[in-house]
Amino acid sequence: MKIDYAEAYVLDDGQTEVDIKTDEQNLxxxxxYWTLDNDKYTKEKKYLLTSNKTQVCFQFSYSTVRPTYFILNFxxxxxxxxxxxxxxxxxxxxLRDIGGYRTSAGMRIKWGQVYRSDYLHNLEPSGYTFVKNLGLRSIIDFRGAIEVKDTPDPVIDPAIHTFAFDPNAETAAIAGRAQNLDTGKDMKERAKEALAKGETGNDQMIRQQESFVDSPASIEAFSNxxxxxxxxxxxxxxxxxRGGKDRTGFGFMVLEGILGVPAELLVYDYMLTKRARVKKNARYYQKFLQQTGNKEVADYMYALFDTREEFITASITKIMREYGTIYQYATDKLGLTEAEYLNLRKSLLEKA
Structure with missing residues (x-):
């Protein structure tokens, strides 16, 4: 039986949705079951339901202080x-766990090992406890120095190693300012100048994603x-x-690609940011319209803020065209060694 991945989501009405992605005709x-243990063989689990459906919803009170896991028993x-x-x-x-994705070689990424997220600046006290209980040993921040200075992350635990690896992504920083509803003169002028040249926000985002592949600052950041x-x-x-979309999205596309996650799942993982902020997106677009008074400018700004397949596929396509595989790109351009590759597989993969 092949299951590409299973995952859960919190719904607005207090329910949890479980989705099972498989090509099996009859599951x-x-x-x-649910558990607080990151262990499929744990005895500390509680029964929820019996089903054979690939999607089920149920009322559930998840832990607010540490991750909740689920177990499918066949x-x-x-x-x-x-x-x-x-x-x-x-x-x-x-804040997302990239666990569970099945690789082309039949392995699976472990849960609870690598997380991706928006910045931690707005973390609330109860959320602080949750993040601390992830047991993190490192935090990698892709933001630039000015962004970090203006909106610093809180210290979750002094023992956590913190790294600043800035790929120098100006467009992503601009999108961050848009997310802060910075629609002042500088932002408007940038948009108008680009539009006058016949460029859209979409064009700028695609160009940024392609630049991640080979710009010196990006190579250094993602290699590190x-x-x-x-x-x-x-x-x-x-x-x-800032938002966990573009700089983080490229970094995780490369990591998951090195591990052998197929391209369609790389795109799927990137696009989950759209699901994560669907309400925020609708609210912000209306704000952009109100504060700029110009639909073209608002559309331009929204493109920088939005999550679109063509953004991440632009970088994937460039890597495939020039290097053949993401693994080869990481080896040739990012300096991935055989020992590092084997360490990644040992630490992050398990049998599916």
Missing amino acids: PDYEL KKHEPLLFGYRILPVPGMYN TIKVTAQSKYLPSLQHC
């Missing part, structure tokens, strides 16, 4: 552990990221930028 009956197959894809943390909207992540002493790790 066998399973029992669903009669004739190994149990499958998974968790919330977008972690419910007050003060953060895009891979080398840190390949060291088990820095795991579990949280990696973030």
Whole structure:
């Protein structure tokens, strides 16, 4: 039985939605349990329901202080552990566990080892406790020095190693200012100048994603990221930028690609930011319209803020065209060594 991944989401009405992605025509009956242990064989689990559907919803009170996991128990197959894809943390909207994705070679990324997110500046006290209980050993911040100075992350634990790896992504920084509703003269003029040249926000975002592949600052930032992540002493790790979309999105596309996650799942993982901030997106677009008084300018700004498939596929396509595989790109351009590759596989993958 092949399951590409299983994941859970918190719904607005207090329910939890469990989604199972599989090509199986008839999923066998399973029992669903929940647990606070990141262990599919744990005895500390509680029964929820029995089903054979690929999507089920149920009323559930998740832990507000530490991650909740779920277990699918099948009669004739190994149990499958998974968790919330977008972690419910007050003060953060895009904290995600990349666990569970199945690789082309039949392995699976472990849950609870690598997280991606928006910045931690707005973390609320209860969310602080949750993040601390992730047991992080490293935090990698892709933001620039000015961004970090203006909106610093709180110190979760002095023992956590913090790294600043800035790929010098000006467009992403501009999008961050848009997210702060900075629609002042500088922002408007940038948009008008670009529009006068026939450029859209979409064009700018695609150009940025392509530049991540080979710009010197990006190569240094993402090379350092891979080398840190390949060291088990820095795991579990949280990696973030401002919104957790573009700089973080490129970094995780590369990491997941090195591990063998197929391209369609790389795009899927990137696009989850859209789900994470669907309400925020609608609200902000209206703000852009109101504060600029110009639909073209608002559309331009919104494109920098939005999550679109063509952004991440632009960088994937460039890597595939010039290097053949993401692994080869990481080897040739980011300096990934064989030892680091083997360490990543050992630390982050398990049998599916």
